[in-house]
Amino acid sequence: MAITKCPECGHDVSTEATVCPKCGYPLKNNPEETNKQVAEYEFKVVKIRTFGRSENSLNEKLDVYFKQGWEASTMVEDPWLGGVLSPVYKIALKRKIN
DSSP: OOEEEOTTTOOEEETTOSBOTTTOOBOSOOHHHHTOOOOEEEEEEEEEEOSSSOHHHHHHHHHHHHHTTOEEEEEEEEHHHHOSSSOEEEEEEEEEEO
């Protein structure tokens, strides 16, 4: 292991280091970082009213979004808005942007 100077701050750094420990300046390409893809997502919140407590009616209404590439990240039942016989669900959806 040899020691070199950081071109950014002048701190002594190992030649095996990928970043300067003092200032964070990138010293050489890290293969793990180079091959890493950053996934970007778009988000949407929808309200779905169902009649009765049947899971099928909720799944049928969500299926439209799933076919468009959305996936459900959270789901909350709002009993104050819909009541016992007609619950309303607030569902947070996300999908990758590429």
